[in-house]
Amino acid sequence: MHLLSVNLGRATAVDYTDAEDGLTGHGKRPAPGPVRVFAPGPKATGHGSGLEGDAVCNRRHHGGDHQAVYAYAREDLDRWERELGRELPAGLFGENFTTSGVDVNDALLGERWRVGADLVLEVASARIPCRTFQGALGESSWVKRFTQAGRPGAYLRVIEEGRVSPGDPIEILHRPDHDVTVSLWFRAFTTERDLLPRTLAAGAAMEPEAHERVRKHVEKYGADNGAK
16 A cells, blocks of 8 residues: 555636636646645635645635545546546546555545654545536536545545655554445435434544534434435
């Protein structure tokens, strides 16, 4: 298991973003490293991305401590290459880390990874696709297709700051004693809302906004019932 690529994006003006200023940092390109990775602070008022030199433009929906790093597996990019019939270079999905040998979608919320010598990350949630992602990729009905595939990649928070470079090893330090994977969390918040109560098993590993959404769902429908 290793880090195949570290990807950074610059703020770029486009006509397909939901950001009020029309800027996006979505299209990311591989950087040689080492790149500093740190906890960026609150979503709205912090640094945005957890990677030095990386732009996050739409602070309403992206960035902050619970979305400090976005990881996507090269193996999943390869699957999409076969399906779409086109090359998908590292960073095109907006991922900061393109991984190899890691089943990112099977990672558990609260799972901890060491990347390189010093960086420690914790799995926080899954990536929810948006209009900017669809516009950047240029594929029709992309949000729907990506959602149905159920392989979203993971957002991670920074536990211990560090510097990383392509080729650095990834080591799983801890796997929690619950079954809330990135994939399950994604399906619960997109296509299978009856799964939402199950995500509470992740406890404090779930970001506060998501936890509050689940609480309201359970309050309305009960812990054993999904949305009607």
